[in-house]
Amino acid sequence: MxxxxxxxxxxxxxxxxxxxxxxxxDAVAKKFNHDLxxxxxxxxxxxxxxxxxxxxxxxxEICVNADAVLFGAIGHPRFxxxxxxxxxxxxxxxKMRQKLGLFANVRPTFxxxxxxxxxxxxxxxxxxxxxxxxxxxxxxxxxxxRGRKDDGNTAFDTMTYTRAExxxxxxKGFEIAMTRSKRLCCxxxxxxxESSRLWRETVQAMEKDYPEVEVSYEFVDAxxxxxxxxxxxxxxxxxxxxFGDILTDEASVISGSMGLMPSSSIGEKARLYEPIHxxxxxxxxxxxxxxxxxxxxxxxxxxxxxLTEEAKEIxxxxxxxLAEGIVTEDLADGAKxxxxxxxxxxxxxxx
Amino acid sequence: MxxxxxxxxxxxxxxxxxxxxxxxxDAVAKKFNHDLxxxxxxxxxxxxxxxxxxxxxxxxEICVNADAVLFGAIGHPRFxxxxxxxxxxxxxxxKMRQKLGLFANVRPTFxxxxxxxxxxxxxxxxxxxxxxxxxxxxxxxxxxxRGRKDDGNTAFDTMTYTRAExxxxxxKGFEIAMTRSKRLCCxxxxxxxESSRLWRETVQAMEKDYPEVEVSYEFVDAxxxxxxxxxxxxxxxxxxxxFGDILTDEASVISGSMGLMPSSSIGEKARLYEPIHxxxxxxxxxxxxxxxxxxxxxxxxxxxxxLTEEAKEIxxxxxxxLAEGIVTEDLADGAKxxxxxxxxxxxxxxx
Ligand SMILES: CC(C)[C@H](C(=O)O)[C@@H](O)C(=O)O
Ligand SMILES: CC(C)[C@H](C(=O)O)[C@@H](O)C(=O)O
Numbered sequence: 001m002x003x004x005x006x007x008x009x010x011x012x013x014x015x016x017x018x019x020x021x022x023x024x025x026d027a028v029a030k031k032f033n034h035d036l037x038x039x040x041x042x043x044x045x046x047x048x049x050x051x052x053x054x055x056x057x058x059x060x061e062i063c064v065n066a067d068a069v070l071f072g073a074i075g076h077p078r079f080x081x082x083x084x085x086x087x088x089x090x091x092x093x094x095k096m097r098q099k100l101g102l103f104a105n106v107r108p109t110f111x112x113x114x115x116x117x118x119x120x121x122x123x124x125x126x127x128x129x130x131x132x133x134x135x136x137x138x139x140x141x142x143x144x145x146r147g148r149k150d151d152g153n154t155a156f157d158t159m160t161y162t163r164a165e166x167x168x169x170x171x172k173g174f175e176i177a178m179t180r181s182k183r184l185c186c187x188x189x190x191x192x193x194e195s196s197r198l199w200r201e202t203v204q205a206m207e208k209d210y211p212e213v214e215v216s217y218e219f220v221d222a223x224x225x226x227x228x229x230x231x232x233x234x235x236x237x238x239x240x241x242x243f244g245d246i247l248t249d250e251a252s253v254i255s256g257s258m259g260l261m262p263s264s265s266i267g268e269k270a271r272l273y274e275p276i277h278x279x280x281x282x283x284x285x286x287x288x289x290x291x292x293x294x295x296x297x298x299x300x301x302x303x304x305x306x307l308t309e310e311a312k313e314i315x316x317x318x319x320x321x322l323a324e325g326i327v328t329e330d331l332a333d334g335a336k337x338x339x340x341x342x343x344x345x346x347x348x349x350x351x
Numbered sequence: 352m353x354x355x356x357x358x359x360x361x362x363x364x365x366x367x368x369x370x371x372x373x374x375x376x377d378a379v380a381k382k383f384n385h386d387l388x389x390x391x392x393x394x395x396x397x398x399x400x401x402x403x404x405x406x407x408x409x410x411x412e413i414c415v416n417a418d419a420v421l422f423g424a425i426g427h428p429r430f431x432x433x434x435x436x437x438x439x440x441x442x443x444x445x446k447m448r449q450k451l452g453l454f455a456n457v458r459p460t461f462x463x464x465x466x467x468x469x470x471x472x473x474x475x476x477x478x479x480x481x482x483x484x485x486x487x488x489x490x491x492x493x494x495x496x497r498g499r500k501d502d503g504n505t506a507f508d509t510m511t512y513t514r515a516e517x518x519x520x521x522x523k524g525f526e527i528a529m530t531r532s533k534r535l536c537c538x539x540x541x542x543x544x545e546s547s548r549l550w551r552e553t554v555q556a557m558e559k560d561y562p563e564v565e566v567s568y569e570f571v572d573a574x575x576x577x578x579x580x581x582x583x584x585x586x587x588x589x590x591x592x593x594f595g596d597i598l599t600d601e602a603s604v605i606s607g608s609m610g611l612m613p614s615s616s617i618g619e620k621a622r623l624y625e626p627i628h629x630x631x632x633x634x635x636x637x638x639x640x641x642x643x644x645x646x647x648x649x650x651x652x653x654x655x656x657x658l659t660e661e662a663k664e665i666x667x668x669x670x671x672x673l674a675e676g677i678v679t680e681d682l683a684d685g686a687k688x689x690x691x692x693x694x695x696x697x698x699x700x701x702x
Contacts, residue, residue: 094543120473120580121472122471125471141544144507146544146545148545150513153514153515154512154514154549155512155545155548156511156545157544157545159507159510160507161507162505163505191441193492193508194506195497195508198503221596221599222600224575225600225601228471228472228579228604229471229604230471245540245571246572246594246597249572249573249576250575252576
């Protein structure tokens with residue numbers, strides 16, 4: 001297969017972890033006879049510095065014409081304590097999601113047997129956890145009207161959802177649930193919000209089209225609690241943009257190593273793959289960041305193109321590196337810590 | 352001291368746990384020579400059944416004229432899967448908060464040495480945790496304009512904050528921080544929401560009035576993560592209504608027993624005290640619910656009226672009951688479980 005992949009390394013540790021994923025993908029392509037065509041493009045603070053824009057038109061052109069996007073991370077501390085900065089890296093992220101129509105963010109959370117004791121949660125609470133949060137990514141309060149009134153003394157944001165937006169996301173949720181344990185949980189705040197009531201009503205109406213899927217409805221506050229109490233109770237969850245932002249980050253704690261959690265964001269046509277850790281500026285340039293989340297994101301990419309064996313091969317070498325202790329300092333636990341680039345080289349060589 | 356206390360038992364286990372708190376308060380009043388005048392009033396599903404309204408005017412009259420309100424819980428499963436029900440118990444809660452002007456919800460989270468192993472989190476992560484979330488309770492998306500458009504196919508909710516609302520809440524936060532470790536964390540989503548940018552700007556402007564308080568600003572998604580990773584990193588946190596709803600519930604998991612966590616909600620004049628657990632309908636009427644959260648809420652009540660010794664006495668007997676195993680089944684751990692009423696009797700007798 002020939003795949004054109006846009007390569008958006010972004011900020012902080014982004015470039016370093018992306019480099020390792022590219023090595024691993026190239027090794028897989030060689031082994032399985034695929035042709036990967038990497039197309040680097042600017043994004044984030046790096047793009048602001050170069051062209052004054054966090055998601056430049058040229059980058060969008062490249063992404064829109066690619067088969068998939070591999071994304072590192074964006075964000076830079078110099079923007080963090082200046083919420084009123086006119087141009088911010090995050091705007092690039094939001095613009096990219098919207099312009100590429102990436103309406104569904106897929107965030108699996110699972111445990112690695114060898115890392116289970118790294119979790120802040122007790123082993124018996126998390127063993128067997130394998131859940132997936134499907135976060136709506138191009139609607140809700142992220143993209144509603146917002147502004148100021150009364151000479152700047154009143155601020156407002158609007159949380160809006162249309163039935164069609166909810167159906168589109170929920171359909172993906174039902175479909176994914178059908179490939180897993182056939183349980184779907186709709187997470188909302190329908191006891192307060194009208195938009196949540198529309199979510200609940202829309203999902204309820206879709207239940208008849210998926211008679212095998214068992215659907216439950218829970219309030220976001222209760223889920224924030226239960227998710228760390230009994231994470232293995234959950235399977236597929238669907239939720240609005242803001243709730244998903246909070247819950248996916250909360251869920252990332254379960255596995256014990258955020259440095260390993262991959263994600264994908266999908267649209268009608270576009271597909272983007274990224275590690276869930278951020279740009280982690282403190283570690284940037286030091287060759288110490290864990291590249292596995294990005295490597296596992298690349299596995300999701302292969303899988304989405306039906307290249308299951310290729311995805312399996314990536315996961316196999318990742319597990320092997322964990323078992324043999326070829327890991328970065330976050331996982332080294334006193335033993336020898338390998339550099340980001342060393343882990344990447346080792347993985348590529350093992351394929 | 353003479354105190355008129357409105358008694359809103361509410362639904363589910365509300366009446367049972369409230370009864371025990373009353374016993375304990377009466378014992379304290381007797382010992383310290385106070386005069387407590389209890390004024391029962393209807394609320395929640397119980398009020399809907401009786402008068403068709405979850406927060407009737409007569410109840411409001413009683414609350415407004417009382418020195419404090421002791422509240423049980425509201426909510427009934429018969430309303431849960433019918434988000435479009437015209438009258439819902441939760442509306443009573445929201446109406447009460449608004450009409451009494453209870454703008455600040457105070458939610459301490461701490462650990463009990465004897466219960467620390469009940470937490471889903473590992474002991475070394477939670478030891479020493481003693482944090483307090485101050486949730487804005489009468490503004491934000493809970494009380495903004497909401498509705499439908501396009502023949503019901505679009506739903507919207509408005510998240511609004513004024514500078515004055517934020518100042519009022521933040522002032523309480525700074526004041527509480529001054530009585531504790533002088534650290535305050537403002538939790539928002541200022542990288543996306545205009546209302547969060549107003550929060551951040553407002554709190555930043557107040558920093559100069561409290562030069563001793565060290566203020567930090569964190570995004571809600573990062574906090575949802577760090578709160579279960581390193582809860583003891585936090586001290587006082589201030590946040591908007593919706594974020595507070597989610598984070599306070601998440602934080603309640605830390606202690607290992609939600610049945611013990613108290614709360615207060617305060618306004619310019621009104622003060623309300625309630626356990627954070629809900630109405631827990633499955634346990635209603637069985638005399639098995641843990642009354643300690645309500646009893647500890649009553650301790651907060653005494654404390655807020657300057658009756659520190661009285662509050663201490665309540666906490667002393669609560670700790671004694673835990674140490675001696677005079678506990679309900681949620682804490683019994685295979686040993687003898689006492690009834691709700693037995694625990695209440697034991698506490699009152701120990702005072
Ligand atoms: C950076 C920020 C705008 C973004 C979001 O809130 O969506 C991030 O938290 C994420 O989850 O990808
Ligand atoms: C019942 C519900 C409306 C309420 C809220 O969201 O405020 C509850 O979750 C709470 O936190 O007291």
